[in-house]
Amino acid sequence: MQFTNTLAFAQQQDQEDELQHFRNEFLIPKHEGKEITYLCGNSLGLQPKNTRQFINEQLDYWEKYGVEGWFDGEQPWLAYHHEISDLLAPILGAKPIEVTCMNNLTINLHLLMVSFYQPKGKKYKILMEGGAFPSDQYAIESQVKFRGYNADDAIIEVFPRAGEETLRTEDILEKINKHKKELALILFGGINYYTGQVFDMKTITKAGHDIGALVGFDLAHAAGNVPVQLHNWEVDFACWCSYKYMNSSPGGISGIFVHEKHFEADLPRFAGWWGYQLDKRFKMDKGFVPEKGAEGWQVSTSPILMMAAHKASLKVFEKAGFANMRAKSIRLTGFLEFLIQQVNEALGEEFFKIITPKNPEERGCQLSLICKQDGKLIFDALVKQQIIGDWREPNVIRVSPVPLYNTFKDVFAFADALLEISLKLKPTN
Known part of the structure; x- marks a missing residue:
C-alpha cells in the first residue's frame, strides 16, 4: 500500500x-x-459501549433470581462461560473445549506450570526469552525454586545478539538444540512486551517437541492482536489477559488454553471445586475428578460480572471478524x-x-x-x-x-x- x-x-x-x-x-x-488520541491499547483497551448493558443484565439477573441464577432463567450462570469459550476459540485458533476464562494471568501461569513443568532427572530446565515481562520472570523463578532447583541454573534465557534489539528464531532454535538433554519446558511470550516482536510460535513448538520438551506461551500481548493457531501448532498450553487488546475491563478475567491431547493424561494440578466434573459436582464427593477440557483446570467460582464485561467485548470481535x-x-x-x-x-x-x-x-x-x-x-x-x-x-x-x-x-x-x-x-x- x-x-x-x-x-x-x-x-x-x-x-x-x-x-x-x-x-x-x-x-x-x-x-x-x-x-483524546488514545494509542495505548497494548496496556489497557477502551471500554465498549455495550459493557454497561452486559453487566447490568447480570445485575438484573441477580436481583431477579438470587442464588437460583446459577440454575434458572434464560442463561444460568453455571454455564455462562461456555458461550465465552465459543467466542474465544476462533481468536486463539482453538477448539472451544480447549479454552476457558478464569482467574488472572499470573495465577493461571502458575496453575498451568504445576501441570506442565514436570522436571525429571537431567531434564529440569526451562527456556524463556531474556527480558520477558517481570510477571513471567517471577513466576518461573518461583516455580523452579519451589521444585528445589537453583533459578540461575534451571532457567535458560535467550537474548538478542549484541547490537540487536530482537531475537532471531535461529538463535532460539540453536539454544533449544544445545540444551536438548536438559529442557523440560519452553515457556515464551507470544509477543515481547518491550519490542513488540511476534515470536515464531509454530516453529518453537515443533523444535521443543522434537527434543521431548513441553511448550507453552504467555499470550498477554498476542491474544486479540495477532492470529494464532494454538491447536494446529500443537502448543501444549497457553494463557493470556483480556484487558489489553480484548478490552475486557481493568484487570479483567484471564483465559487458558490446554491442547486436547492432554485431556486424558493424568496430569498433576492444583484442583478446586469449580474444575470438578460438572454432572457430579454437587454430590460433594471426595477425590477430584476433573471436568473434561480446559474447564478441568478451573479452581474457583466464575466471577460473573467480570465475565460479562469480557463477553461484551468478544461480541464486538465476533461482529467485526x-x-x-x-x-x-x-x-x-x-x-x-x-x-x-x-x-x-x-x-x-x-x-x-x-x-x-x-x-x-x-x-x-x-x-x-x-x-x-x-x-x-x-x-x-x-x-x-x-x-x-x-x-x-x-x-x-x-x-x-x-x-x-x-x-x-x-x-x-x-x-x-x-x-x-x-x-x-x-x-x-
Whole structure:
C-alpha cells in the first residue's frame, strides 16, 4: 500500500475503512469535551459501549433470581462461560473445549506450570526469552525454586545478539538444540512486551517437541492482536489477559488454553471445586475428578460480572471478524511506521529508532520507538497534547493503533505532534 503524509490521505483511508463504524461502539476518553488520541491499547483497551448493558443484565439477573441464577432463567450462570469459550476459540485458533476464562494471568501461569513443568532427572530446565515481562520472570523463578532447583541454573534465557534489539528464531532454535538433554519446558511470550516482536510460535513448538520438551506461551500481548493457531501448532498450553487488546475491563478475567491431547493424561494440578466434573459436582464427593477440557483446570467460582464485561467485548470481535481486524491492523501500523520514517527525515536523522520488526508477520499493532534524546520529555509533551501512548524505561515510547477503535487520523495526529515537539527540543547547530 502506498502511503501519503497528509491529513487528507488519512481522512480518505478512514472513509474507505470497512471497520470505521466500530469506533462508535467504544467510549473514547475526552478532555474538555474533545476526544483524546488514545494509542495505548497494548496496556489497557477502551471500554465498549455495550459493557454497561452486559453487566447490568447480570445485575438484573441477580436481583431477579438470587442464588437460583446459577440454575434458572434464560442463561444460568453455571454455564455462562461456555458461550465465552465459543467466542474465544476462533481468536486463539482453538477448539472451544480447549479454552476457558478464569482467574488472572499470573495465577493461571502458575496453575498451568504445576501441570506442565514436570522436571525429571537431567531434564529440569526451562527456556524463556531474556527480558520477558517481570510477571513471567517471577513466576518461573518461583516455580523452579519451589521444585528445589537453583533459578540461575534451571532457567535458560535467550537474548538478542549484541547490537540487536530482537531475537532471531535461529538463535532460539540453536539454544533449544544445545540444551536438548536438559529442557523440560519452553515457556515464551507470544509477543515481547518491550519490542513488540511476534515470536515464531509454530516453529518453537515443533523444535521443543522434537527434543521431548513441553511448550507453552504467555499470550498477554498476542491474544486479540495477532492470529494464532494454538491447536494446529500443537502448543501444549497457553494463557493470556483480556484487558489489553480484548478490552475486557481493568484487570479483567484471564483465559487458558490446554491442547486436547492432554485431556486424558493424568496430569498433576492444583484442583478446586469449580474444575470438578460438572454432572457430579454437587454430590460433594471426595477425590477430584476433573471436568473434561480446559474447564478441568478451573479452581474457583466464575466471577460473573467480570465475565460479562469480557463477553461484551468478544461480541464486538465476533461482529467485526478477526481476519478483518488483522487486515486493518497491518495497514494502520504500516501507516504509523511510514509516518515515523517521515518524522526522522524531517529531523535529518534517525531520531526515533523503531525496534519492532519491519515484517508485518513479526509484529502486531505495537511499534516501539527508541528516542535518541529527551524521550521522557517528548512523551510527557505528547500527554499534555492529549495523545496517550506508553512509556518504558529507559528510552522507549510504545504506540499501539488498535483496529477496532483507532483511525488513520489518530496515527497522523501522533506523528504530527511528535515532529512538532521534537523540533522544539532538538538542538540547532
